[in-house]
Amino acid sequence: MIIAERKPMAEISRAVAPYKKVLVAGCGTCVAVCWAGGEKEVGILAAQLRLARSAEENEIVTLEATVERQCEKEMVMELRDKVSEVEAVLSLACGAGVQTMADVFEDKPVFPAVNTTFIGMPESEGVWVEMCGACGDCYLDRTGGICPVVRCAKGLLNGPCGGTRKGGKCEIDAGKDCAWVLIYRRLEKQGRLDLMRQYNAPKNFRAVKRPGRVQAVRA
Amino acid sequence: MNGAIVAFCCQHSAYPAADLAGKLGLHYPEALRIIRIPCAGRVDVIHILRAFEKGASAVLVLGCEDGACHHITGNTRAKERVKHCEMLLKEIGIDDRPAVMFSLSPNAPHKFVQVANEIEMVTRELREAR
Numbered sequence: 001m002i003i004a005e006r007k008p009m010a011e012i013s014r015a016v017a018p019y020k021k022v023l024v025a026g027c028g029t030c031v032a033v034c035w036a037g038g039e040k041e042v043g044i045l046a047a048q049l050r051l052a053r054s055a056e057e058n059e060i061v062t063l064e065a066t067v068e069r070q071c072e073k074e075m076v077m078e079l080r081d082k083v084s085e086v087e088a089v090l091s092l093a094c095g096a097g098v099q100t101m102a103d104v105f106e107d108k109p110v111f112p113a114v115n116t117t118f119i120g121m122p123e124s125e126g127v128w129v130e131m132c133g134a135c136g137d138c139y140l141d142r143t144g145g146i147c148p149v150v151r152c153a154k155g156l157l158n159g160p161c162g163g164t165r166k167g168g169k170c171e172i173d174a175g176k177d178c179a180w181v182l183i184y185r186r187l188e189k190q191g192r193l194d195l196m197r198q199y200n201a202p203k204n205f206r207a208v209k210r211p212g213r214v215q216a217v218r219a
Numbered sequence: 220m221n222g223a224i225v226a227f228c229c230q231h232s233a234y235p236a237a238d239l240a241g242k243l244g245l246h247y248p249e250a251l252r253i254i255r256i257p258c259a260g261r262v263d264v265i266h267i268l269r270a271f272e273k274g275a276s277a278v279l280v281l282g283c284e285d286g287a288c289h290h291i292t293g294n295t296r297a298k299e300r301v302k303h304c305e306m307l308l309k310e311i312g313i314d315d316r317p318a319v320m321f322s323l324s325p326n327a328p329h330k331f332v333q334v335a336n337e338i339e340m341v342t343r344e345l346r347e348a349r
Contacts, residue, residue, distance in 0.1 A: 008310075009310040009311055013311075040263075040265070043265045044264055044265055044268065044307065047265060047268035047269060047272060048268065048307055048310070048311050050272055051268065051271055051272055051308075051311055051313060052311035052312065052313070054272070055311070055312065055313060
């Protein structure tokens with residue numbers, strides 16, 4: 001899923017400073033799961049904005065709404081009535097959601113309230129780790145399902161480097177596992193260690209032409 | 220609710236303690252508004268923020284002693300949430316309205332009164348310093 005983190009409050013306050021009525025719009029999918037932009041976070045951010053502005057004696061009215069996916073125009077359209085009532089929108093969705101919102105409601109300024117950081121998975125409660133770089137040229141078949149492009153600090157396609165610490169930790173960050181040690185152990189379990197001897201040719205980092213576009217056929 | 224001290228009281232500990240304080244005729248601040256809750260873990264960040272929005276001068280979350288929560292981890296979760304709430308308030312420059320979590324047992328009416336008096340004193344000092 002897409003992981004995001006809320007922007008510092010000072011940055012959010014600055015963005016909506018000229019407005020008296022804003023819509024705080026959440027997204028009920030990825031950012032809700034990573035506690036950055038779901039219904040609950042919408043409520044908290046709106047309350048913070050109201051409290052901060054009332055302390056400055058410059059009241060702000062906030063409307064709150066969360067759609068299932070802010071990256072789909074049809075779902076964003078559900079907010080039409082609420083958006084028409086406000087001067088600006090504060091979106092807690094990922095970058096795709098913010099842009100969809102801005103596309104649908106072209107006449108209203110839409111401000112992001114979160115920073116979209118990476119594609120990842122939960123490691124433990126409240127901790128998410130990067131798993132995929134969306135490079136468009138997947139290597140996971142050769143690396144036992146562990147991506148060295150994002151999980152190795154150096155992004156090595158032929159590892160490990162000479163700096164792996166004792167206990168299989170990374171030389172750059174002793175708190176992180178060396179991706180290539182993980183790959184070795186995984187391949188060992190699967191009896192596919194021969195893959196460690198195979199040379200991986202330099203990767204095509206231009207597999208996806210930016211901006212990416214995929215045309216799929218529904219099966 | 221201007222100037223009120225909102226006390227979210229767990230029905231297994233702080234609420235019976237407050238009740239006992241009343242039966243014993245102990246005095247606690249007039250500004251205290253007691254809200255009975257099934258467990259301190261029921262209190263969410265948004266409840267605390269809403270209380271401040273409505274004009275509360277302080278919010279108390281009163282739950283069971285460590286290890287005595289009837290819902291096992293409700294009090295520890297509440298502690299974390301109150302801590303998070305402090306950070307959220309600090310982020311918007313509000314440092315004169317405290318949100319505090321205390322643990323007490325149901326047979327501690329004097330401690331309940333002491334906590335209420337202390338928080339009342341703190342809010343008064345903060346108000347005067349403004």
